[in-house]
Amino acid sequence: MHIVRQLPAVFSLLLSCMLATLALAGDAPTGKPILTVTGQIDETNQNASFVFDKAMLKQLPQYSFTTGTPWHPEKHRFTGPLLRDVLQRVGASGDNIQAIALNDYKVDIPKVDSEKFDMIIALLMDDEPMSVRNKGPLFVLYPFDLQRESQSQIYYNRAIWQLKALHIE
Template structure:
């Protein structure tokens, strides 16, 4: 299994359009489902989908970004999990990710965006995101760290009320 992870890291480093294979079967969620991943994935737990509750997402490891957004005049601390980690956990392979929200908004995110290490935020400034706060999940980019991310193209990829990812 270590060999497979190393191959996945090498593939990522070389820019190949694949992710490390998931290490173990994905358990079913025990709480409310926050995120469903489908498409070109190896690990599922509900038909052709991988469904995650909050506990399952948090088990992927913590990630955070402190940055300005178009929604706030001050820097905010966004906490959650790495988008890359979620995709690796399901053994995703593809060139793009279609992200969908509860409000029917959809945006295509190229896999190349993973070089910026965007996260799936579950908290902002220590507060758990709720649906009325544009939660429960946001895709967040480190805008302050990369001037290239300070454009309307990337602002549109900051999808809030995220509930689905489809790997294509």
């Protein structure tokens, strides 16, 4: 009889453990990894890094803007999560973001830029996924036409296409 009274508590504990496991599993990529974040981060899901697949990036709030860029002759609509939302998701605490492209090209972006500008990690251009040939699959973009202060060589140099990783320092 004593055991029967404890069953609800045991069941509750087991249910809590199962839900916690499912929540953690939801933070792990199930598709092909597309972005790896390392360095000064509080949240990890694979070794000492946080790895996103495309679906995980799409689960973050999406933001769109239309802008011209120095690399496209006409304006395009870009869509993806705000860089600051990605940094918040992983608990980034450093002041500098080293962005790394597929070809290992690197650029430093001050973290303050992600707070000052509505920068996105674009997944889509004109509502279509971007191929590697078309600067994808990920492209860090400043809202050049919406926040005109970003229309300078300093910020053009910090925009990086074919993004594969962010290292927070």
